[in-house]
Amino acid sequence: MEIHMSDEKYPKLNFPNKIREYPCDEDYKVFYFSRKDFYEDNLNKNKIVKRQSISDLKKINRMFDNLRVNGKDYTIYGQGHECYLSEENNKLSIITMNDHIYSRKFDTKLGTIICENHGEFGGVIYKNTNDSLEVMGFGSFEYIFEYDDKVYAITTLCHMGGYDCSLHRIVEFEDKYLDLTIFNSWDLDFGGYYAEENYLYFYSNSEYNGLYRFNLDTFELDLISKDLCRKIEVNSLLKKDDYIYIYGNYNVVEYDLKINEITSIYTNLEYEEIDELLYVGDEKLIDVWDNILI
Numbered sequence: 001m002e003i004h005m006s007d008e009k010y011p012k013l014n015f016p017n018k019i020r021e022y023p024c025d026e027d028y029k030v031f032y033f034s035r036k037d038f039y040e041d042n043l044n045k046n047k048i049v050k051r052q053s054i055s056d057l058k059k060i061n062r063m064f065d066n067l068r069v070n071g072k073d074y075t076i077y078g079q080g081h082e083c084y085l086s087e088e089n090n091k092l093s094i095i096t097m098n099d100h101i102y103s104r105k106f107d108t109k110l111g112t113i114i115c116e117n118h119g120e121f122g123g124v125i126y127k128n129t130n131d132s133l134e135v136m137g138f139g140s141f142e143y144i145f146e147y148d149d150k151v152y153a154i155t156t157l158c159h160m161g162g163y164d165c166s167l168h169r170i171v172e173f174e175d176k177y178l179d180l181t182i183f184n185s186w187d188l189d190f191g192g193y194y195a196e197e198n199y200l201y202f203y204s205n206s207e208y209n210g211l212y213r214f215n216l217d218t219f220e221l222d223l224i225s226k227d228l229c230r231k232i233e234v235n236s237l238l239k240k241d242d243y244i245y246i247y248g249n250y251n252v253v254e255y256d257l258k259i260n261e262i263t264s265i266y267t268n269l270e271y272e273e274i275d276e277l278l279y280v281g282d283e284k285l286i287d288v289w290d291n292i293l294i
Contacts, residue, residue: 011187011208013221020179022135046103050096051086054245054252057094057266063231063251064267080250083268085192085238092240094252094268106144108151110172115141120159125170127177136170137179144170145195147216152182154200156190163189163206167214182219188212192237192246203234203246211244211255225260229253 082097104115110127117123117140125141126133139155146152150169157164166184170177193202200214201224210226224244232248239245243263246253252266 010223011185011204011206011221013183013185015183015219016181018181020137020181022137022177022179024134024175024177045099046101047098048095049098052094052096052268054092054094054266057252057268060251060265060267063229063253063265064249079233080248080268081233081235083247083250084236085245085247085252087238087240092238092245094247096268104143108144108146109149110151110170113144113151113153113170115144115153117142117155120157123155125153134177136177137168139166139168140164142190143193145200147195147198152195152200152216154190154193158189158205163187163204165189165204167200191234191248194237194239194244196239201237201239201244203229203237205233211246224257225255228255228262 080096081100083094084097084101086093086095102117105128106113106115112128113136114126114128114133115123116125122138123140124138125136125144127136137153140157141153142156143154144151151171153168153170155164155166155168164184164186165188167182169180169182171180172178187208188204188206191203191205193200195201198216200216201212202214203211209228209230211224211228212221213224214221229246229248229251232251232253234246234248236247237244242257244255244257246255247268250267250269252268253262254264254266255261256263
């Protein structure tokens with residue numbers, strides 16, 4: 001059962017009713033050719049190096065990141081932050097990129113929007129008008145989605161143990177763009193996120209660790225499951241039918257929304273990657289690998 005956010009022990013959402021304006025003039029316009037190389041390099045360097053169907057992944061009997069086995073602490077290196085859940089042609093996959101994704105491009109009713117998120121160094125969203133990039137907002141923007149003929153954007157930041165996230169609506173009005181902050185929170189982050197109809201599903205890695213959904217019609221936040229994946233750092237989430245798929249640290253977690261339980265756990269690690277990614281000191285994690293496989 002979902003737990004409604006009403007108790008003080010749950011995270012707080014702030015509704016500041018803040019609006020920022022970005023006129024479509026030279027002060028807020030970045031000329032295409034002065035910025036082109038930077039953002040195109042960021043977009044173009046995001047190459048897929050591996051795509052694995054979730055149905056082909058190996059099942060494991062528990063989530064793992066940093067392990068303690070037989071009194072020894074094992075560290076997983078790499079952490080898999082370049083891996084993301086994906087759905088194409090009704091098929092679920094985990095894709096591995098050659099690098100972390102800092103820039104993303106979205107086609108919306110407002111045109112092509114480019115997000116740049118540089119963490120604690122900030123970020124920006126642009127509209128690409130072919131001859132220029134017009135600023136639509138400043139912040140650690142990560143994701144653009146549409147609902148009810150409206151364009152939404154999220155920001156998320158985790159830095160030095162602190163968390164910050166916000167939900168925005170982006171509006172084009174006459175000769176300017178309006179950035180309307182719907183809510184912000186210093187208790188949550190968007191570790192993984194997925195928009196479907198009037199809900200924004202997301203996982204927070206913060207102190208208020210858990211799987212949530214935010215209602216875009218009523219502005220209500222529900223906790224679906226607390227501490228569901230506390231052992232891993234979630235960086236991707238996808239909803240398919242009545243299941244939520246959560247990815248972090250080489251774990252793919254399948255969660256059934258109807259029975260509110262984890263039904264399967266997979267890993268996208270291949271056997272030949274163990275020597276490179278899983279060890280403590282000079283000792284390899286072959287035995288641990290064998291112990292967690294189903």
